[in-house]
Amino acid sequence: MTSPQLTPPPIALAHDDDGPAPAPGGPLPLVLLHGTPFDRTLWTPLRERLAPRRRVLVPDLRGYGESDVTPGTVEFATFAADLALLLDARGIGDFVLGGLSMGGQIAMECVRRFGTRVRGLLLVGTTPEAESPEGVRARVELAARLEREGMAPYTAEALPRMTATPPESPVTAHVRRMMHGTPPAGAAAALRGRARRPDYRQALSRFTGPALVVVGEQDTYTPVPTARALARLLPHARLEIVPGTAHLPPLEAPERFGGLVSDWLDAEAGAR
Template sequence: MAPFLAYEDKGADSPLLPLVLVHGHPFDRTMWTPQLEAFAPARRVIAPDLRGYGASPVHLGVTHLSRFAEDIRELLDALAVDAFVLAGLSMGGQIAMECYDRFGDRVRGLVLADTFPTAETAAGKVARRETADRLLAEGMRGYADEVLEKMVAPYADPEVKAHVHRMMTSTSPEGAAAALLGRAERPDYRALLTRVTAPALVVVGADDEFTPVADAEAMHAALPHSELCVIDGAAHMPNLERPQEFNAALGAFLERVDAEAARGTAGSLGAVDGGR
């Protein structure tokens, strides 16, 4: 069966773990272009357009994080990807947490960028519902104009700003509204973080107003096997604003996860040999 989601699947066959990248709201898979370019030469990199975003079909009504997670599971099943490193930014980080809750046995490394694990507050639910109504009534442009310099820092490169604005204005209002309504009902992932057994990397832009450094520090404290990377000169999208720094942190993390996976495989083979 053909996958439901549109996606990028780049990189040659490699013994290294595939990297799965989950974009945020209201973006699409092109937000990961610097990471696809950096990591696809050595490993398989998969970046889907979430339901309602980019070239994937629009879902009307409400899209819960659980639905996004199941879409990703179905895509990875269709692509025969069993074990992988999972990275998500903002809403994508919350979807990554939901994925870990549902099929964490397949996740060998978890990257949470510019995100937070708590359930929505009462005021936050009202705000998300109001924004969803506004997007349906007015479209994306006014919203995109207002939040652009919170998504990326005011001092960000003009080309980065243009890319982020273009992604936002190209997003389906119906898809974005459905996701906002779903996020309003999201669960609290804080207890889940304490049970994550995979290595984790928490990344945040130093000037992020949506998910400030304090949120990243709290996740780092909750995760049993985590590292924290604060990227200077970036706001909510350090992977685009400071791709070299982001890729350096992600690359070092991937090397450690690959090494751990290789040791685990060698240990398993040793156990089999020892029983002969």
């Protein structure tokens, strides 16, 4: 494919690319996009579970983890173009695409831009609508606050909503490390881009591949009714609710979540 032109200039995304080499009739690669303010280690339990049998590509988005930061505003079109360039560089054609929260919305942008290559869609704790006017203001204000204060105050406020695990648990410690480790300028740029995102409902309603929508039972960012509405929007979707989890089922319940995704890939979305 011809990759979209990128403004600002392209960067090399830090990434993990594990699993067997492509083979005729073999499983499709799975590409996973993290949310904010996280990094690619969000997907480590799932990547390690699937990589023995399936190629799994997991990048750090622009401005996150080990990838370079672009200050100011990074539109979702730029995130999608970054991914297209990485896919081309890694020799990946058709693939299954997954994303959590903001990563799910970037996955929707990819469906809108080069959806013929997306053979299956995994959406976790995410929503397709454009931002409301109140949401735009809140994201822009939060972006300025992160640049002014750094990540620590926001992490202290938001972390209790991110997971349903105890504050002293290894899961909560992992999430705290990801949040503290996110460059404030990177998170701020993504927040401004997220405030400008389009409505993805029409693009999703035309997506004909299999889709799996997953939500934590206790998620207050994207509650269960929101996930139900998203699943109804997609022509070939099923919904899974993960008990005892909030916004991050891949880390909070890795065995349950990994089993759901593995079974879905094997049954519906994993074959060439």
